[in-house]
Amino acid sequence: MTPPSSAAALEAKKLVAPSRSVILVGNPNVGKSVLFGALTGRYVTVSNYPGTTVEVTRGNATIEGAPWHVLDTPGTNNLLPMSEDEQVTRDILQSETGYVCLQVCDAKNLRRGLLLTAQLAEAQVPFLLALNMADEAASRGFKVDEARLAQVLGIDVVPTVAVQRQGLATLQASLGAARVSSFLPRYDSHIEAALGEVAPLMPSGGLGKRALGLMALVGDDSLRGLLAARLQPAALARVDQVRRQLAARYPESLRYVVARQRLQAVDKLHDAVVTRGDRSAGSDFARKLGAWSTHPVYGIPLLLLVLFAAWLFVGLFGAGTAVDFLENTVFKQYLVPWTEAALSAVLPGGAVREFLIGPAGVPYQDHGGFIIGRYGMVSMGLSYAVAIVLPIVATFFVAFSILEDSGYLPRLAVMVNKVFKRMGLNGKAVLPMVLGLGCDTMATMTARIMETRKERVIVTLLLALAVPCSAQLAVILAMTAGLPASALLWFGGTLLLVIFLIGWLAAKVIPGRGSDFMLELPPLRLPQLGNVAVKTLARIEWYLREAMPLFLLGTLLLYGMDRFHLLAALEKAAEPVMSGVLGLPKEAAGAFILGFLRRDYAAAGLFAHYQPYIAAHTMTRAMTIEVVVALVTITLFIPCIANFFMILKERGWKTGLAMMGFILPFSVGVGALVNQLMRWAY
Amino acid sequence: MPAPSSTPAAVRLEHCPLCGVDFDASGQGCRPSCPMATGCHVVCCPGCGYSFPQENTGLAGRLKRFLEERRRAAIEKGSTA
Ligand SMILES: Nc1nc2c(ncn2[C@@H]2O[C@H](COP(=O)(O)OP(=O)(O)O)[C@@H](O)[C@H]2O)c(=O)[nH]1
Ligand SMILES: [Mg+2]
Ligand SMILES: [Zn+2]
Ligand SMILES: [Zn+2]
Numbered sequence: 015m016t017p018p019s020s021a022a023a024l025e026a027k028k029l030v031a032p033s034r035s036v037i038l039v040g041n042p043n044v045g046k047s048v049l050f051g052a053l054t055g056r057y058v059t060v061s062n063y064p065g066t067t068v069e070v071t072r073g074n075a076t077i078e079g080a081p082w083h084v085l086d087t088p089g090t091n092n093l094l095p096m097s098e099d100e101q102v103t104r105d106i107l108q109s110e111t112g113y114v115c116l117q118v119c120d121a122k123n124l125r126r127g128l129l130l131t132a133q134l135a136e137a138q139v140p141f142l143l144a145l146n147m148a149d150e151a152a153s154r155g156f157k158v159d160e161a162r163l164a165q166v167l168g169i170d171v172v173p174t175v176a177v178q179r180q181g182l183a184t185l186q187a188s189l190g191a192a193r194v195s196s197f198l199p200r201y202d203s204h205i206e207a208a209l210g211e212v213a214p215l216m217p218s219g220g221l222g223k224r225a226l227g228l229m230a231l232v233g234d235d236s237l238r239g240l241l242a243a244r245l246q247p248a249a250l251a252r253v254d255q256v257r258r259q260l261a262a263r264y265p266e267s268l269r270y271v272v273a274r275q276r277l278q279a280v281d282k283l284h285d286a287v288v289t290r291g292d293r294s295a296g297s298d299f300a301r302k303l304g305a306w307s308t309h310p311v312y313g314i315p316l317l318l319l320v321l322f323a324a325w326l327f328v329g330l331f332g333a334g335t336a337v338d339f340l341e342n343t344v345f346k347q348y349l350v351p352w353t354e355a356a357l358s359a360v361l362p363g364g365a366v367r368e369f370l371i372g373p374a375g376v377p378y379q380d381h382g383g384f385i386i387g388r389y390g391m392v393s394m395g396l397s398y399a400v401a402i403v404l405p406i407v408a409t410f411f412v413a414f415s416i417l418e419d420s421g422y423l424p425r426l427a428v429m430v431n432k433v434f435k436r437m438g439l440n441g442k443a444v445l446p447m448v449l450g451l452g453c454d455t456m457a458t459m460t461a462r463i464m465e466t467r468k469e470r471v472i473v474t475l476l477l478a479l480a481v482p483c484s485a486q487l488a489v490i491l492a493m494t495a496g497l498p499a500s501a502l503l504w505f506g507g508t509l510l511l512v513i514f515l516i517g518w519l520a521a522k523v524i525p526g527r528g529s530d531f532m533l534e535l536p537p538l539r540l541p542q543l544g545n546v547a548v549k550t551l552a553r554i555e556w557y558l559r560e561a562m563p564l565f566l567l568g569t570l571l572l573y574g575m576d577r578f579h580l581l582a583a584l585e586k587a588a589e590p591v592m593s594g595v596l597g598l599p600k601e602a603a604g605a606f607i608l609g610f611l612r613r614d615y616a617a618a619g620l621f622a623h624y625q626p627y628i629a630a631h632t633m634t635r636a637m638t639i640e641v642v643v644a645l646v647t648i649t650l651f652i653p654c655i656a657n658f659f660m661i662l663k664e665r666g667w668k669t670g671l672a673m674m675g676f677i678l679p680f681s682v683g684v685g686a687l688v689n690q691l692m693r694w695a696y
Numbered sequence: 697m698p699a700p701s702s703t704p705a706a707v708r709l710e711h712c713p714l715c716g717v718d719f720d721a722s723g724q725g726c727r728p729s730c731p732m733a734t735g736c737h738v739v740c741c742p743g744c745g746y747s748f749p750q751e752n753t754g755l756a757g758r759l760k761r762f763l764e765e766r767r768r769a770a771i772e773k774g775s776t777a
Contacts, residue, residue: 460746544763548759556738
């Protein structure tokens, strides 16, 4: 085997020399490879780009009688690379010379395509644009004004349906006429001035100096090697100096500032050439609202409004009305007595029957039957899972799906970006954190959204530690009626303090770096009922599949431990901590043990314990303190088994166990502290 | 009965609610080692990494296809009328 790099170099030389070459670029999944196949036919070579596992496909074609060398690149959204794939594409465009580009874009997702178009224009690469998937765009009601687009861009624009070879002939005929686009987004005067100074220093290559200068200005790490090799030390130092002076002008990262300004230019072009048959009315208002929603000042009332609406829906309706109806009407009045009656009818009397459904005449909450009893599958397992947790999870998922479908979610990320920066995170972290309010397990998986390992570890830790999941929220929200607001303030305040403190500390302690935050903001729109229903249903199904077996397993375990007096023994063992340190009733130990099966379980147990007092308005000050301490400790306490496994799977054994080792004593410590503080100050 | 949904390839296409990428979710997801549930239906967007439950399987998938059928029928009726 020859070393890959020299082989690739040899091949490149051999193929490029006699013919012109065209490089296919575009976002992922837009039809580049299909188009490549249509252009080249059968004889292609696939090789790894030197030093990577990224595949690059090359082939030859005769187009309009002339020989062409054709190259298919990995999908890219950005010439400023965020992934290995994107870096390979950027490196190809820089190292090859004398080529033309064929940008393939998805006509029904033109905004994303145009973002890349703007960068190709900045790079002064001669190219033409294939508006692929024209069939799907048309069937979804998108109309693109191609003539206008071609005129503004100053290049040829060809609608295609690659899978049907439609537009292929036009594309081939236009290839020779590929030219540099005149569409140049202007940045603000500071950036343009800095660019004017840096661009002339850039090395020459496939990408123009303006584009390279921009990349150098925003501090692209992947470019550093090239610049170090090709620039004089003095020039390099000058670039760094200009970059630092420019960066000092903006609170956000330069990468973000540049991307935002470019996006603005692209948005304007996009709106001028795309019409959407059905939904164009009212879009002006939507755009204004969209701008407000990320505004540092106007965004806040909007954020509060959104939170308040979510609270009304999830807290009052879900945790209040729906839980009350399911628990007290459906379960207590119908389901439980019916099951009891049905089982009594088929079961013989005596021990078996007593074992399964408990002694006759005793209320089901008070006795020890297996299916119906105090720890029964129906009375506890099912009614916790279905009557208490499900309504809250379901309403939460509805609220989350509405936020998702309306396009507000990514804007939320923009809003909180600054706060999260202090915790070594960026605004994107708000997504797993908000989702964690529904289910921490699901959210832990979503921590993948963060770019660096450090960020993922911090998000995972904060989720496991301090973000209460929906069932706990249920308790908290249901208790808003019975607990004084000041008690809730203690609870909420403690958690927020812990989140910020631990986040801030973790950012200092955990090695590694944070990353910049870039999300393409989809347009704000009225959520579609159908979409919200599909999203919510998908989440509820997922939740049921995961949660229900655990609820039943938990009930079984608890029942077994109770039968064999293990529960009492554990409660006794935990008593010094429970009553001594935390000042809780000893039954709380059971709730904590259950809490490991599902965090919601512990919360639901707590809820069941205090609900009668709350309903009767007979909570004492001591009980209020107990509830707050228990809630704080349970929230901070080790996450549920599912979340624990997810942490091990996503972050690895070492990180997972280290987190547990920290969380266990920390939660009890904070609980004890809150207990003391509240006794003294509440 | 009309043909049951479209091609199997189209059934697996997922749309990321966060960054808007359409991607093929077949053979994807947190599946092979997901600890709690067999055949976990969570997929991860290749564009931005966002994880969300697959919307094209189970009841949600059926609802989605039903809604799509209806929308398509409405559009066709509208364009011929
Ligand atoms: N409906 C439609 N589908 C297309 C078209 N072009 C490509 N596709 C499909 O889009 C998917 C992605 O295509 P591919 O060439 O792999 O995209 P790449 O990632 O850009 O290389 C495949 O399933 C293609 O069959 C088109 O013009 N119309
Ligand atoms: Mg491809
Ligand atoms: Zn995405
Ligand atoms: Zn899974």
